[in-house]
Amino acid sequence: MPALLRIGRTLRRTLLQAIPTLLGIVILNFFLLQLAPGDAADVMAGEAGSATAEGMAALRSRFGLDNPLLVQLGHYLNNLAHFSLGFSPRYGMPVADLIAQRLPGTLTLMAVALAVAILLGVILGSFMATFAGRIPDRLLSIFSLLFYSIPSFWIGLMLIVFFSVKLGWLPSGGAGTIGSRLTGLPALLDKARYMVLPATSLALFYVAIYARLTRASMLEVKNQDFVRTAYAKGLTPFGVTARHILRNALIPITTMAGMHIGGMLGGAVVVETVYSWPGLGRLAFEAVMGRDFTVLLGILLLSSLLVIIANAAVDIIHAWLDPRIGAR
Amino acid sequence: MSTIDSGSFRGLAAQRPFAVEHEAPATSAADNGAAWSNMKAPDARSQQSAAVAVTNGRRALKVFLSNPNALFGTGFLAFVILIALAAPLLYPDDPLSMVGRPFLWPGQNASFPLGTDSLGRDVLAGILHGSRISLFVGLMATALGLTFGVLVGSTAGYFGGWIDDILVRLIEIFQTLPSFVLLVVLVAIAQPSAATVTLAIAVISWPTVARLTRAEFRAIREKDFVVAVRSLGYGHARIIFREILPNALPPIIVTSSVMVATAILMESALSFMGLGDPNVVSWGSMIGTGRELVRTAWYLTALPGLAIVFTVLALNLIGDGLNDALNPRFSQDR
Numbered sequence: 140m141p142a143l144l145r146i147g148r149t150l151r152r153t154l155l156q157a158i159p160t161l162l163g164i165v166i167l168n169f170f171l172l173q174l175a176p177g178d179a180a181d182v183m184a185g186e187a188g189s190a191t192a193e194g195m196a197a198l199r200s201r202f203g204l205d206n207p208l209l210v211q212l213g214h215y216l217n218n219l220a221h222f223s224l225g226f227s228p229r230y231g232m233p234v235a236d237l238i239a240q241r242l243p244g245t246l247t248l249m250a251v252a253l254a255v256a257i258l259l260g261v262i263l264g265s266f267m268a269t270f271a272g273r274i275p276d277r278l279l280s281i282f283s284l285l286f287y288s289i290p291s292f293w294i295g296l297m298l299i300v301f302f303s304v305k306l307g308w309l310p311s312g313g314a315g316t317i318g319s320r321l322t323g324l325p326a327l328l329d330k331a332r333y334m335v336l337p338a339t340s341l342a343l344f345y346v347a348i349y350a351r352l353t354r355a356s357m358l359e360v361k362n363q364d365f366v367r368t369a370y371a372k373g374l375t376p377f378g379v380t381a382r383h384i385l386r387n388a389l390i391p392i393t394t395m396a397g398m399h400i401g402g403m404l405g406g407a408v409v410v411e412t413v414y415s416w417p418g419l420g421r422l423a424f425e426a427v428m429g430r431d432f433t434v435l436l437g438i439l440l441l442s443s444l445l446v447i448i449a450n451a452a453v454d455i456i457h458a459w460l461d462p463r464i465g466a467r
Numbered sequence: 468m469s470t471i472d473s474g475s476f477r478g479l480a481a482q483r484p485f486a487v488e489h490e491a492p493a494t495s496a497a498d499n500g501a502a503w504s505n506m507k508a509p510d511a512r513s514q515q516s517a518a519v520a521v522t523n524g525r526r527a528l529k530v531f532l533s534n535p536n537a538l539f540g541t542g543f544l545a546f547v548i549l550i551a552l553a554a555p556l557l558y559p560d561d562p563l564s565m566v567g568r569p570f571l572w573p574g575q576n577a578s579f580p581l582g583t584d585s586l587g588r589d590v591l592a593g594i595l596h597g598s599r600i601s602l603f604v605g606l607m608a609t610a611l612g613l614t615f616g617v618l619v620g621s622t623a624g625y626f627g628g629w630i631d632d633i634l635v636r637l638i639e640i641f642q643t644l645p646s647f648v649l650l651v652v653l654v655a656i657a658q659p660s661a662a663t664v665t666l667a668i669a670v671i672s673w674p675t676v677a678r679l680t681r682a683e684f685r686a687i688r689e690k691d692f693v694v695a696v697r698s699l700g701y702g703h704a705r706i707i708f709r710e711i712l713p714n715a716l717p718p719i720i721v722t723s724s725v726m727v728a729t730a731i732l733m734e735s736a737l738s739f740m741g742l743g744d745p746n747v748v749s750w751g752s753m754i755g756t757g758r759e760l761v762r763t764a765w766y767l768t769a770l771p772g773l774a775i776v777f778t779v780l781a782l783n784l785i786g787d788g789l790n791d792a793l794n795p796r797f798s799q800d801r
Binding site for chain 1: 536636637639640642643644645646647648649650651652653655656728732735736739740751754758761762765768769772775776777779780782783784787
């Protein structure tokens, strides 16, 4: 079967499966957030310090908070159908704009962390698989388990103590030098300096997972007949490892990477609060604290969408890596 | 290990990938090693799945006890449990009360071996008492999540059909929602307390177990012994709990130790962000308050963090040991 057709079929199947999931998530989130005590009008009145009953009622009717539940849900779904995520009373701007402001920050952080984690994890894992059962493997196994046990917010704080406070090498928070007029490459380098610590804190946990996964799947593949054949026809050990073992071992790693998008988003919430990184995670935290449910609903929906897209991307990568998958 | 032994282990091992095919992401990397379906040719797989998985309890125990890492993990966990039980006896006073001069560094004053924080509270008392909430939340959330996950997963896997379709859809919804974001939302809505944090962690952790249990049940329900008891006229509940569940337990046991570790990490992250029980001292909340002073008094952040790291590490070592003992797939590599 031609590769494009295979990928097309995979894509269609994934999209068809995603629609009911997404609808379920929207409805579930909506009813979940209705359970919360107090609404946005309560919070605004509380922050203003004084509010009359009439003022509260006016606020509620302005934002449609006084309508019956099903009507509110209907409005929300209707808005979604028009690609509008609603209006945040607290920030005084559309939720879609608010999220669009913060999304790039989180996406860059996640992308860098994921890339670092996969790269380091695959290297460490290949190393462990090569020395399986011997001292380097055992040591690295324990180290990877240690990385796996460290809370990201704690290692974040410890990295700040070491690299920003003691050594003064890297900035302790933020996403760029404030008021700097750098452009081009220097600006990119400036951003990169602010990226190092948050991305490392977020990546460390996943380095451990990918290292162990790479090790396990490489050991599994190593015993397969086609590897013996590859050796038998005289390929170099490096060639066999890179072209035959690693390529096949990559499939579970890409699966896991797709599944980790959701987890990374959660990790980003914590890491972003540690480094005051201007991203979606911090926005989610502020929204929870301010009881701004429209924003929260938008973030949850959008991050679920992100997970669905990531899974679709993984399916497509699989269809490309392994011709047998799309043919099913 | 004799050659016959390793031969039969290989057979068992090869059977395992099919069973854990749909395993979820949050479990340890080790038992996810075979979470893909295209490693073996399809005909070989169906043949392997016909073999019945038998785990010899005594052999598993022997493997577990001969693993130094797992023994270290068990020992350390026992130590933490002991501390949690003994904390009210060793430090009967409220760990949140002020007892000494603030900002004493560890070792400065013999009566406060780990120093005091910005309000003059004893750090050691806080860490000892903090183990109680961490273990409570970790164990209770896992117990709840396991119960619900096993119930849903076994129902879906055993009955199949439209029940399976609906439950799988439900599991998928929960697994698509970013779990920590959902956790933050749940706790914020329900107001933070030890009970709500526990419940919320259980809510986000059951889908993993459900998915795993469902996969195991789907593989086991076709086996001959299940067909045999069905023909004897056993009821559904008896077949599920007495016949299939014991055979599906090994991967669930491995997952549960990792679940406790994850639950402890999640609880600490929540209380770090100020979403923990405000009336109880916990490792996460100690880090959260120490964070403001991380430039000057970094020991306030470092010490509770080390407690988390070692407890979670101990649980992960146990999980690894259990995995090696119950799932002999890689035993030939060790």
